[in-house]
Amino acid sequence: MERFGFAISKGRQIDYDANSRHIAGYISEREPSFRVCIECGCCAATCTTGNFTSFSLRELHILLKRGENESVRENIKKCMLCGKCTLVCPRGVNTRNVVTLARQAFQKFPADAV
Amino acid sequence: MQFDPFIIPFNIGLYFIVIYAVVRSVSWFGDLSRPDKLRLQRGFFGKAFGQSIKEIFLESLIHRKILKSNPRLGYMHMSLAFGWFLLILFGTIEADVFGAHHLNAPYKAIFFKFFNPEHGRMGFEAAFSFLMDLILAFILSGLVLAIIKRFSSRVVGIKKTTKLRVLDKIALTSLWLIFPSRLLAESFTSGAYGTGSFLTGSLGSILASFLPAQEMAYPFWWLYSLSLGTFFILLPLTRYMHIPTELFLIFARNSGIKTGDQPGAFREIQIYSCSSCGICIDACQLNFSAGITNIQSAYLMKGIRNNENVSDIAFNCLMCGRCDQKCPVGIELTPLRMLSRRAGETVENEQSIWQKYFPGRQVMLPVKPVSDPSYSWLKQEEPAKTDVIYFAGCMTHLTPAIKNSMITILEASGVRYNFLDEKGGVCCGRPLMLAGQDREARELINHNSQLIWKSGAHTIVTSCPICYKVFKESYYLDVEVLHHSQFIKNLIEEGSLKLNFLHRKVTYHTPCDLGRGSGVYNEPKDVLRHVARLLKSDFEDENSLCCGGSLGNMKISSRQKSMIAHDVATELTKGNPDILATSCPLCKKTLSAATTTRVADISEIVADAIVRTAIKKKLNEPVRKVKVAVDFHN
Numbered sequence: 001m002e003r004f005g006f007a008i009s010k011g012r013q014i015d016y017d018a019n020s021r022h023i024a025g026y027i028s029e030r031e032p033s034f035r036v037c038i039e040c041g042c043c044a045a046t047c048t049t050g051n052f053t054s055f056s057l058r059e060l061h062i063l064l065k066r067g068e069n070e071s072v073r074e075n076i077k078k079c080m081l082c083g084k085c086t087l088v089c090p091r092g093v094n095t096r097n098v099v100t101l102a103r104q105a106f107q108k109f110p111a112d113a114v
Numbered sequence: 115m116q117f118d119p120f121i122i123p124f125n126i127g128l129y130f131i132v133i134y135a136v137v138r139s140v141s142w143f144g145d146l147s148r149p150d151k152l153r154l155q156r157g158f159f160g161k162a163f164g165q166s167i168k169e170i171f172l173e174s175l176i177h178r179k180i181l182k183s184n185p186r187l188g189y190m191h192m193s194l195a196f197g198w199f200l201l202i203l204f205g206t207i208e209a210d211v212f213g214a215h216h217l218n219a220p221y222k223a224i225f226f227k228f229f230n231p232e233h234g235r236m237g238f239e240a241a242f243s244f245l246m247d248l249i250l251a252f253i254l255s256g257l258v259l260a261i262i263k264r265f266s267s268r269v270v271g272i273k274k275t276t277k278l279r280v281l282d283k284i285a286l287t288s289l290w291l292i293f294p295s296r297l298l299a300e301s302f303t304s305g306a307y308g309t310g311s312f313l314t315g316s317l318g319s320i321l322a323s324f325l326p327a328q329e330m331a332y333p334f335w336w337l338y339s340l341s342l343g344t345f346f347i348l349l350p351l352t353r354y355m356h357i358p359t360e361l362f363l364i365f366a367r368n369s370g371i372k373t374g375d376q377p378g379a380f381r382e383i384q385i386y387s388c389s390s391c392g393i394c395i396d397a398c399q400l401n402f403s404a405g406i407t408n409i410q411s412a413y414l415m416k417g418i419r420n421n422e423n424v425s426d427i428a429f430n431c432l433m434c435g436r437c438d439q440k441c442p443v444g445i446e447l448t449p450l451r452m453l454s455r456r457a458g459e460t461v462e463n464e465q466s467i468w469q470k471y472f473p474g475r476q477v478m479l480p481v482k483p484v485s486d487p488s489y490s491w492l493k494q495e496e497p498a499k500t501d502v503i504y505f506a507g508c509m510t511h512l513t514p515a516i517k518n519s520m521i522t523i524l525e526a527s528g529v530r531y532n533f534l535d536e537k538g539g540v541c542c543g544r545p546l547m548l549a550g551q552d553r554e555a556r557e558l559i560n561h562n563s564q565l566i567w568k569s570g571a572h573t574i575v576t577s578c579p580i581c582y583k584v585f586k587e588s589y590y591l592d593v594e595v596l597h598h599s600q601f602i603k604n605l606i607e608e609g610s611l612k613l614n615f616l617h618r619k620v621t622y623h624t625p626c627d628l629g630r631g632s633g634v635y636n637e638p639k640d641v642l643r644h645v646a647r648l649l650k651s652d653f654e655d656e657n658s659l660c661c662g663g664s665l666g667n668m669k670i671s672s673r674q675k676s677m678i679a680h681d682v683a684t685e686l687t688k689g690n691p692d693i694l695a696t697s698c699p700l701c702k703k704t705l706s707a708a709t710t711t712r713v714a715d716i717s718e719i720v721a722d723a724i725v726r727t728a729i730k731k732k733l734n735e736p737v738r739k740v741k742v743a744v745d746f747h748n
Contacts, residue, residue: 033671048508051538053491077488080541080558081549082508083665087703092672100549100668 019067020112026105027064033093037061043085043095049078057085057095064102073106116214116229120332121221124339127346128220134350134471135358141472142362145379150371157369166368174360175199179442180393190263191391193256200249208242224342227300227314228335231307240311247313250300253293261290267392279420282390284344285352291341299338302331351470353416356389360443363387373449375552381453382473384445388415394437394447399660400667403681404674406430411437411447414454421473423462426669428454432678433548433666435630439656455550489557492540497569500532503593505585507578508541509699515714516577516699519721520598526724527610532569544584545665555588563589575601577717579628579698580665586632597628598717599638599697606644612725613645620646620719621691623682623705624658625698638697638716645723649689659685661696663704676708683709695719 028034044056055078063072076099085095105112146154157163172178175196181188202223209223210216212233222229234243297314298321304310305318305327321327349355363383371380390412400406409430417424428451438447465473497503504524506517524531540562546555566574566589573594576582585595596604605611620642628634635655642648653659662678683705686694694713696702706713 046512048538048541052493052540078491080489080543081545081551081665082541083545084508084512086672087509087512087663087700089672094668094671096545096549096665097668100551 014066016067020069021067022109022112023069023102023105024064024067027098027101030101031094031097034098036091037093038091040090042088042090046084046088048082048084049080053078069112072102076102116222120336120339121225123343124224125221127343131346131349139362142379142383147378150380153369153371154366158365162368166365169364169368170361173442177442190256190259193252194260197249197253197256201253204246204249208246212239225335227303231303232309234309234311243311247311250293250297251313254297257290257293281348282352285348285354288341288344288348291337292345295334295338295341299331299334302327302334306331353390355386359383359386367444373446377453381450384450385415385418387443387445388412389443390416391442393440393442397436397440399436399678400432403678404670414451418454421463421465423460424454425459430669431667432660432664434626434660434664439630456552458550487557488554492561494564497534497565498532499570500530501571501573502529502531503534503566503569503571503574504531505534505539505574505576505581507576507581509580510577511538513699513702515718519717520577522721522724523602523611523717527605534565542581542584543588544580547584548666549668559589563591566591566593577699579625579631583627583631597634597697599641600634602641602717602720603637606641613720613723614725616646616723618646618692619649620693620695621649621651621686621689623661623686623694623696623701624655625696625701626660626664628697629658630656641716641720642695645719649691651686651689653685661701661704663700679704679708687711693719
């Protein structure tokens with residue numbers, strides 16, 4: 001077969017049925033303010049870790065809610081819990097508790113982290 | 115031989131509790147670490163012994179600390195503890211002097227009246243009966259207060275009192291019954307024989323006038339003995355275990371044993387020394403500002419004693435240390451809470467009665483085992499060689515006014531310094547520690563330590579009390595750690611900083627981690643007195659409030675935080691100050707949102723006061739580019 005250098009790109013839709021949103025559920029049950037996040041990105045803008053790496057709490061928030069937990073599991077460990085994001089958050093999300101709960105959840109339910 | 119079957123419950127209880135206390139003390143001693151054992155031995159047979167006896171007398175019997183802070187509550191505790199002690203002491207003397215023999219068994223002193231109903235008719239005997247009645251009246255007055263406190267705690271001047279478990283309630287009832295039953299038993303006996311002094315004698319003659327006193331006395335002697343016996347047998351399962359434990363605690367503390375960061379016997383001793391008096395509940399801002407009433411230290415101690423999962427309680431705390439400061443027993447509540455945080459979630463398990471009487475060693479892993487490092491992405495940099503390091507800290511980067519003022523001050527003073535985290539540094543590690551993640555915190559501490567070593571600095575100045583505390587306590591560095599308030603004070607004393615006097619009224623808010631956390635109370639105030647008029651507030655030094663923004667609390671919502679901040683701001687602005695000063699970027703940020711008064715860090719006020727020519731001179735030197743804000747309004 002002739003190869004023209006074209007390919008069909010992989011599907012990028014988010015499959016909510018396949019993804020496990022258990023981790024997000026675990027967090028929002030214990031920290032209700034997780035639900036009121038508007039993904040404005042203030043947390044990522046002020047982040048101490050974000051200053052050195054591509055760590056973005058906003059991104060992790062979105063991924064957690066979608067149930068795309070795999071990259072979150074490794075990345076969430078980078079947070080230093082310094083608390084700047086909690087102070088700048090316009091919605092009053094208790095981000096330090098969100099991160100701590102997410103770490104806890106990944107330890108408790110390693111099967112859901114995929 | 116004077117004997118009656120009713121003394122059996124008392125005797126069983128008494129011998130049980132004495133043997134139990136000895137066995138428990140021996141097991142605690144065995145569980146202490148080797149250095150602590152040596153400390154305790156040295157303390158027991160050394161100078162600390164006298165100090166301990168004095169403290170036992172003043173604190174365990176007289177309850178001096180409670181008396182000082184709350185006379186009514188103190189009187190209640192004193193009348194029960196000191197009164198009971200006097201009753202036993204003089205009862206023993208009475209039995210020894212007036213009884214048939216010397217050196218009697220304890221029950222003969224306790225039930226002296228039963229065995230010697232004719233005693234106390236005249237002369238010296240009557241005087242002694244009067245004394246015994248006086249002591250009994252003293253105890254009963256305290257008991258009345260205690261009973262009222264159960265129903266309305268405000269009467270004794272505290273707002274909340276602890277909630278009790280079933281066993282505590284049974285023990286409490288038996289404790290309450292002891293003295294009224296003694297009163298009635300002695301009164302009936304006195305009534306029957308026509309003896310007794312002003313209390314038992316007069317009550318006895320009234321009762322005898324319409325009741326058969328001779329027959330009524332015996333059941334009350336039984337009740338007296340039974341309530342004593344029940345109280346002694348239940349004591350190890352209830353909060354009253356604090357009575358024997360506190361003695362051990364006082365000896366251990368005076369010998370120099372500290373909680374440290376490892377769980378062990380001293381932790382257990384402290385946990386059992388908590389009497390659930392409720393003073394920590396009253397001191398807690400989460401209680402009086404945010405309405406959270408189930409997480410205070412008394413409940414944490416109780417939860418650990420009952421082997422509950424206390425992680426929710428442990429993490430719901432501002433770690434401000436107010437309860438620590440107020441605890442009349444002197445339990446190190448904040449370090450104990452840190453230990454519970456580190457243990458994370460514990461499993462709640464039912465215990466058999468045997469386990470409740472003899473709990474095993476409470477084993478906790480010191481650091482949670484997590485596989486790989488979290489901060490391997492941290493790159494080691496080569497900092498410039500310098501004398502003084504300025505470490506602003508994460509929070510200071512959120513309040514640029516403090517950062518800029520510090521640069522102004524450093525430049526004006528002419529110190530050779532290096533701004534270590536000018537472009538944003540790595541966190542100091544304390545926030546992770548507060549979240550119970552010590553292993554992760556250690557990685558950050560190692561990273562920062564190396565940076566500081568490499569710079570060759572002899573002094574590190576930080577603007578953030580959170581960083582200050584961790585630099586002082588958990589970094590093993592051979593450099594002087596200063597908070598900027600201390601540093602500025604040094605500069606003023608050396609004369610390298612020339613300041614104007616600003617005609618402003620200032621109230622100072624002591625940050626928790628700087629004040630109670632690290633014991634720095636006076637330096638910031640001295641600096642402020644140098645540049646402005648310092649007003650007094652109702653919450654000074656040890657009694658200062660927490661702004662509510664603390665990183666210590668992982669649980670409360672932003673609404674609850676702002677409730678605390680509003681209460682604090684209202685209290686501190688009562689004297690209508692021009693500036694509400696603090697020395698912590700986090701306090702500044704939290705309080706600014708809660709008041710219309712200008713909130714400023716002391717570095718901002720000092721930078722405002724610097725004599726202008728001094729800045730200009732320094733600016734002309736081409737050493738370093740400085741941004742000098744002309745106006746420092748926030």
